[in-house]
Amino acid sequence: MGLRIAILDHNAPPVVAPIPNPAVAAGQSLEVVVSATDAEAGVLALTVTGLPQFATFIDLGNGTGVIRAAPGPAERGNFVLTVRATDQGNGNPAAALSGEHTFVLTAQLDNARPVIEPLSRRLALVGEELVVPVHVT
Secondary structure: OOOOOOOOOOOOOOEEOOOOOOEEEOOOOEEEEEEEEOOOOOOOEEEEEOOOOOEEEEEOOOOEEEEEEOOOOOOOEEEEEEEEEEOOHHHOHHHOOEEEEEEEEEEEOOOOOOOEOOOOOOOOOOOOOOOOOOOEO
16 A cells, blocks of 8 residues: 655745835935845736826836836825735746735825815715815825
């Protein structure tokens, strides 16, 4: 009588390296290198969601990529970006796993006037509280 041992290939999700929250001044440019690793040394596809209009992302195809940001004067604010790394499921697309890291990209403009978003029309009723949200950036 023999002993049979089945060796299964366990697919672990990729790990995206932590990214500190970078800041860039309006009129300047910034490059943020992102990277991810896979325990099985598989090929990873990198994507970034939440990119503002002044930023681009290039997946270099080797587990790294570059976010380039160059905000203009009207493009200040905090932008939440998520870097996602997806493996190939060890050859089985249905078994593909992903890992992600979220961080904040800040576009700064020193001494800029605050911007008040336009107020929507409201109807006030006698005896009712009127609440008007005001958004300022």
